[in-house]
Amino acid sequence: MIVAEQKPIDEIKSFISGHKNVLVLGCGACVTVCLAGGEKEVKTLSSVLRLSEKIEIEEDTIERQCDEEFYKDIRTKEKKCDAIISMACGVGVQMAGRIFTETPIYPALNTKFMGTNDGAGEWSENCLACGDCKLGIFGAVCPVTRCSKSLSNGPCGGSSDGKCEVDPEKIECGWQLIFDRLKAIGKLEVLSKIEGPRDWSKTHSGGQRILSRKDVAEL
Amino acid sequence: MSTKQVKVGVIICSCKNKLHQYLDFQSISKELKKIKEVSAVIECSDLCDTKESSDVISKIKKTGADRLVVCGCDKRVYENEFVSVLKKEKINEGLWWPVNISDDCARAVKGKKAATDICIQYISAAVKRLAFAEAVGSTSREIIQDISIIGSGISGMQSAILLSALGYKINMLFAGKEMGGYAAAHPDLYAYLDTDPAEASEKIKKHMYELSHKIKDDKNISMYADTTVQSVDGNFGDFLIQANTGEKEISIKSGAVVLAMGSQCRQASAGSIFTDEPNLMGMDRLYDIMSKGKVPQRIVFLMDQNREQERGTTSAVLSAALKLVKEHGASVKIYCNNVRVAAYGLEALYRRTRDAGVVVIKYNEKPKIKTEENGIFINLYDTITGTILSEEADLVVIADCEPISDDAVKANTIEGLRRGPDKELQYNNIWLLPALSNRVGIFVIGGAKGNSEYREALVDGLACAWEIHEQLKENKIQVYDDVAKIDAEKCALCLTCMRICPHGAIFIDHENESAGVQAVSCRKCGMCAAECPAGAIQLIRYSDNEIEAELAGPAKVVAFACENSAIPAGVSASESGLMRSKDIRLIRIPCAGKVNPNNVLAALEAGADKVMIIGCHPESCKYLSGSSRASRRMERLSQLLEKAGIDPLRVSFNGIASVETKRFEEYVSDT
Numbered sequence: 093m094i095v096a097e098q099k100p101i102d103e104i105k106s107f108i109s110g111h112k113n114v115l116v117l118g119c120g121a122c123v124t125v126c127l128a129g130g131e132k133e134v135k136t137l138s139s140v141l142r143l144s145e146k147i148e149i150e151e152d153t154i155e156r157q158c159d160e161e162f163y164k165d166i167r168t169k170e171k172k173c174d175a176i177i178s179m180a181c182g183v184g185v186q187m188a189g190r191i192f193t194e195t196p197i198y199p200a201l202n203t204k205f206m207g208t209n210d211g212a213g214e215w216s217e218n219c220l221a222c223g224d225c226k227l228g229i230f231g232a233v234c235p236v237t238r239c240s241k242s243l244s245n246g247p248c249g250g251s252s253d254g255k256c257e258v259d260p261e262k263i264e265c266g267w268q269l270i271f272d273r274l275k276a277i278g279k280l281e282v283l284s285k286i287e288g289p290r291d292w293s294k295t296h297s298g299g300q301r302i303l304s305r306k307d308v309a310e311l
Numbered sequence: 312m313s314t315k316q317v318k319v320g321v322i323i324c325s326c327k328n329k330l331h332q333y334l335d336f337q338s339i340s341k342e343l344k345k346i347k348e349v350s351a352v353i354e355c356s357d358l359c360d361t362k363e364s365s366d367v368i369s370k371i372k373k374t375g376a377d378r379l380v381v382c383g384c385d386k387r388v389y390e391n392e393f394v395s396v397l398k399k400e401k402i403n404e405g406l407w408w409p410v411n412i413s414d415d416c417a418r419a420v421k422g423k424k425a426a427t428d429i430c431i432q433y434i435s436a437a438v439k440r441l442a443f444a445e446a447v448g449s450t451s452r453e454i455i456q457d458i459s460i461i462g463s464g465i466s467g468m469q470s471a472i473l474l475s476a477l478g479y480k481i482n483m484l485f486a487g488k489e490m491g492g493y494a495a496a497h498p499d500l501y502a503y504l505d506t507d508p509a510e511a512s513e514k515i516k517k518h519m520y521e522l523s524h525k526i527k528d529d530k531n532i533s534m535y536a537d538t539t540v541q542s543v544d545g546n547f548g549d550f551l552i553q554a555n556t557g558e559k560e561i562s563i564k565s566g567a568v569v570l571a572m573g574s575q576c577r578q579a580s581a582g583s584i585f586t587d588e589p590n591l592m593g594m595d596r597l598y599d600i601m602s603k604g605k606v607p608q609r610i611v612f613l614m615d616q617n618r619e620q621e622r623g624t625t626s627a628v629l630s631a632a633l634k635l636v637k638e639h640g641a642s643v644k645i646y647c648n649n650v651r652v653a654a655y656g657l658e659a660l661y662r663r664t665r666d667a668g669v670v671v672i673k674y675n676e677k678p679k680i681k682t683e684e685n686g687i688f689i690n691l692y693d694t695i696t697g698t699i700l701s702e703e704a705d706l707v708v709i710a711d712c713e714p715i716s717d718d719a720v721k722a723n724t725i726e727g728l729r730r731g732p733d734k735e736l737q738y739n740n741i742w743l744l745p746a747l748s749n750r751v752g753i754f755v756i757g758g759a760k761g762n763s764e765y766r767e768a769l770v771d772g773l774a775c776a777w778e779i780h781e782q783l784k785e786n787k788i789q790v791y792d793d794v795a796k797i798d799a800e801k802c803a804l805c806l807t808c809m810r811i812c813p814h815g816a817i818f819i820d821h822e823n824e825s826a827g828v829q830a831v832s833c834r835k836c837g838m839c840a841a842e843c844p845a846g847a848i849q850l851i852r853y854s855d856n857e858i859e860a861e862l863a864g865p866a867k868v869v870a871f872a873c874e875n876s877a878i879p880a881g882v883s884a885s886e887s888g889l890m891r892s893k894d895i896r897l898i899r900i901p902c903a904g905k906v907n908p909n910n911v912l913a914a915l916e917a918g919a920d921k922v923m924i925i926g927c928h929p930e931s932c933k934y935l936s937g938s939s940r941a942s943r944r945m946e947r948l949s950q951l952l953e954k955a956g957i958d959p960l961r962v963s964f965n966g967i968a969s970v971e972t973k974r975f976e977e978y979v980s981d982t
Contacts, residue, residue, distance in 0.1 A: 101955045120845060125805035130844040132909060136951075139912035144955040212810035 093208075094122040094181045095215045096129065096201040101140060104177065107198035111147070111175040116200075117166075117188065118153030119180035126215060128201050129179030137179065137200060157184025163191045170195050205237075223294035223301065229282060231273030236290075238266030244287040246270070317378065317442045318350040320371030321434060324358040324383035326413060333417035335427045342431045348438055350374040358383045361396050368400045378406035378444055380437040382430075384413040385882045405447030405793060405851060408437045414885035420893045429893060432864040436896075439860040445851055449789045452831075454548030456783050459484060459565040461540055461552075464492025465765065466757025467571030468522040469772030475531040477780050482563050483526070484535045484554055485572075490523045492573050493758060494765065497598060501765055502630035503660035508637075511630075515765075535561070543568055543725040547752025547831045548788060566783045568725075569775060570736060570748070573758035574623075574712040590687045591680065591707045594627060600706075601631070606639040607705035611689055614710045615648035616677060618733060621712075623763025625651045628710045629660050632669045644670045644702075646678050646689065654764045680707055715759060727815020727832070728753060736760055742933045746775035749935060750815050751832045754779065793851035794833035795840055799825035801847035808839035808848060813935040836934035837905030841944075853901060858910050862917040867894035869914040869922045870979065871906045874899055875933040877925035879969035881979070889976040902926065903964065904937025908948045911962050921961050925978060928966035938966060 098104075108114050116138045124130030131153040138149040150173060154162040157180035170176075170192045178185040182203040189197045205217035222236050236242045240258045246267030250257030254268040274280050321343055325331055340352045351374040355367045358381070371379060379402060383389060386409035394404050416430040458474055460467045463485035471481045489495065498515040505511035526532050538556045545551045552563045576594040590607070600606060612628050614620050628645060635641040650671065652658040665671060678691040681701075690701045714734050729749045731738040737748055737760040746754045756771035757763060795816075797808070802825035809817040809826055814834050820827030825847070828839075840848040840855075849855065862869065872878050878899060884891075900906060903926025914922045924941045932938035942964040949959035965978050 101951055105955065120801075120803060124803040124844045127805070127807065127844045130803070131801075131846040132844045132907070135846075135909045136912060139909065139916055140951060140955050140957070143912070143915055143952075144957050209806070212807050 093125055093206065094183075094203060095126045095205055095207050095217075096123050096181045096203045098128050098133065098137075098179075098201055099199070101137075104137070104198070104200055105141070105145065108141070108145075108147070108175050108177065111196075113148045113150070113173045113175075114141070115150045115152065115169050115173040115176045116141075117157065117176060117178050117180070118151075119155075119157040119178075119184050120153055121156045121158070123179060123181055123184075123201060125209070127213070129181075134179055137177070158187050160187065160191065163188075167191065221296070222290070222292075223296075224291055226287075229287070230270045231277060231279065233266060233269045233273050235266055235270065238264070238269060240266075243267070244290055317348055318374065318376040319348050319378050319380060319438050319441050320350055320368075320374060320376035321352045321380045321438070322358070322364070322367050322371065322382060323352065323354050323412070323434075324381075325354060325356050326384060327357055330413060330417050333423060333426050334412065334430055335423055338427055339431055339434070343434060343438070346435060346438055348442060350376045358389050358393065361392055364389075364393060365396050365400060368396060368402060372400065372402070377402065378441045380408055380410060380434055380441060382410045382412045382434055385411055385879075387879075403446040406441065406444050408441055408444070408852075410434050410437050411882070414882045415897060418885040418888075419891045421890060425893045429896075432866070432896065436861040436864055439863055440857045443854060443856040443860060445854075447791060447793045447851060449791045451787050452548065452790050453787050454783065455550075455564050455566040456480070456786055457482065457563075457565050458567045458569065458779060458783070459550070459552055459563055460569040460571055461485070462492060462570065462572030462757075462759065463487070463490035463534075464571060464573050464757055464768070465494050465519075465522070466759075466762075466768040466772040466775075467492070467569065468526060469769045470569055470571065470756060470776045471532050471772075472522065472525055472529070473773055473776035474779060475529050477776065479531065479780075479783070481532045482535065482552075482565065483532060484538045484540060484552070484556075484563075486537070486539060488536050490526065490534070490536075491519045493763065495519045495523075497627070499634060500627040500630040502633055503626050503654065503656035504765065505656075506659070506663070508630065508633060540724065543728075543753070545726070546829050547750075547782070550752065567752045567754065567779050569746075569754045569756060569779070570725075570759045571756050571772070572715055574761065574763065575715050576710070576712045588682065588687075590705060591682065592709070594631070594708060594710055594712075597631065597706075597708050601634070601639070604639075606635060606641055608641055609703070609705045610635055610641050610643045610708065611702070611704040611706070612643070612645045612708045612710045613647075613678065613680075613689075614645065616709055616711050617713065618711065619648060620651070620710070621761050621763065622651050622654050622657060622767075623758060623765075624710055624712050626654070626657060626660070626764065629657075629664045629669075633660070633664045633667055636664075636667045636669060642668070644672065644704075646672045646674055646691070648674065648677075654766070657764075712758070712761075712763070714761065725750075725753065729813065729815065738935055739930070740935055741931050742935075745771055746778055749813055751834070752782070788831075790830045792830065794830045794835055795828045795837065795848050795850050797826050797828055798847045798849075799823040801845045802826055803845045803847075805844060807842055807844065811842055811936070811940070812839055813937075834934060836902040836937050837900070838902065838934065838937055838940055841905055841907040841910075842940070850901070850905065853905055855907065855910065858898060858900070859913045861896075861898050862914050862919075864896060865918060866896035866914075867918075867920045868892065868896070868979075869919045870895055870897050871900050871903070871910070871922075871924045871926075872897040873903050873924075873926035873938075874901055876927040876967050876969050877975070880925075880967050880971055880975040883970070884972040884975040884979075887972050889972060891976070891979040892981040894981075895979045900924075900926075902934045902937035903932070903941035904934060906941055906944070908944050911945070911948060915961065921963075923962070923978065924964045925967055925975075926964065928968060931968065938964070942966075 116134050118134035134151050138151045176197045177200050178188045179200040185199045206219040207215050207217040240256050251265040256263040256265045343352045351371045353367050410433045412430050416426050457480045459482040461484050498512045501515050502508040502511045535556050538554050541553045543552050548566050550565045550568050632643045652661050676692050678689045681688040686703050690699050693700050727750050737755040746756050748755045754775050756775045757768040816829045816832035837850040840850045903924050906924050911922045926938045929938040945964040953959035
């Protein structure tokens, strides 16, 4: 799931300085789940802005901001505001920009990563969309995100007691995790094979990546 | 919520005319009648008189009102009888709201005018609130009245015997072949029950024999020996236990489940440091050595290594130490953080043990164990000499008992059961005493909750039986729907509510693709509603609309007041003559955890200078984690406000106990 975090409030306020009527738009999908940009957070941000600025706020939340259709009922709101704060992830903010073409759109969040929800209020990064998933080789532990150096043939010499030398307090050695998992499933021999260099061109590089399914396309 | 015109009736009780000296009833009536929703304002002199309240209610009904604001003293005084009258007069019990005009108005401020103004504000707020009130319904549900007890020690056996006498069918499930638990296995460890340890041992053996034979002869009690519980699912009135008895798999349905499986003494187990050490062990291996007769000479007991122990550990250690000295001629030392002898006979045993030559050392810092080639050493930092005292032992016993391990009671073995922060099976919280767990219908007694002192464990068993009897005595229960309600359309299944519910009352409703609330387990604290990022959860009587409707007045200081602590503290304060600032308004909430930071912001936007949440002290929150949540939420909100250029001290969480009248006064007087 996409995990995002609210920007510091002073940064958000700096975006809208000078604006008088602002639409604060929330998103009911990922950012609701990671407690950053759903209906509740829209209320909180709007309230704090009203208390600290002379400003009119219109609040709304749509099911998702990454699909055009969800904006249908709120398109007219553009006329009544001179700025829009999107509380969606970076994807939603950009779609909002495509819909509301005549109004400045400002992001309320920093989109951080794709990750798991490890308990109430805890999230950790697991996937960076490399485009060439090899989780099946590494026992469902990702060497790209879980190894600080994204090694394909780890561990490096800095692995000690299952911790990474980059920050032994906080960071687990991804390759220790891979080793433990492969051992548990009886596939340690995988580590004897050299994994070739990764094709990084499949990861974000040189422009926007596109995906299409012709069999589903609207005719 | 509703766009149709609601009609609200107002009853104002003068408390046998006593309140006339404090409040101008005429003025109040006049002002209230100006509110368009108010269809009637009727004064009565004694709300506690059911005939009078009945008359007033029917008069109000004739004006077309279906909901009431009831102005009187603390609602706890009149509530029970009043609600019966409401039912008789066919007013729904979800459609009334109390205002304490005695303690919040009349006795709270000096001066009739000020008190009257405040009174009008409180009642007007209640009227606005009632516009959003929803009727409450209930369904009748049949429940299973059988009870399952897991564990067969003293507390479990005592509970079973009393429950059977009260007419219930009991299932006793235990791991061993014989009943009796720790006391039956080690009758020598209760030497405080008599000045002669042999006599003490006989007493235990005799009592164990009595209890187990009573149970064996009792047709109401089914015993399942050699049984391991695999899972406990379901809710109060309808639990399902799956277990293995020997080779067979069994399923047992129960209305309530009692956890009485004792604690676990640090025994040599896989992964423990003691596995292979011949001279470092837990109590279980010591008993083994003692029973074989060959005991080393210098023996050291260490208590309180991982956590503060309880009297049961002290009694076992002292009894064992005395036995080692008297029967085996050993030389024994005991290192502990505290001795703990608060049980009849335990102090005397302590003295006898020391008289026998056992040395007891109370430490400040935990001693360290060092195993070397030539022996095992205890190193203790002595705060007086500033040196490390090192002493060699032949055998070191870590005498600590731990809450039963995750292997025996896995986190997901008992659905929704939460251990405390220190892995204890019963949170260290006064509201749970004596026998409650965080889940409705699941009880914890005896050694399992860290209470293995012999007599106390028996009392636990008795108290638990009575508690269960209160809840299970009817074969049908009324399940009210004024619990947390989840709007499946809005729910994003983020699972936050499920994770934070302290009572394990929320589950994934796969059919509706949303979170769902188990009504019998919901204790209506509202923590879930306040945390939901999609605004999908509301609590009847405390919805955001209802709470925020009370903010309409010009209050300078708004205090969200928990009804378990702040409200009774406020009542006591007023009754004690302690006054409040005339600028403060209380808003009743079921728990500090119910308050959404957005409610606090709404109060600020409505014009309040300060907003506080006054709730139980976090370690004694009635709903376990509500106050802690409120405190954390206010800290986060403070920081957000500060960064936005708003004074962070305008919002706060303040802890209070219901008896702290002076503290209440400090919170609510002019500063």
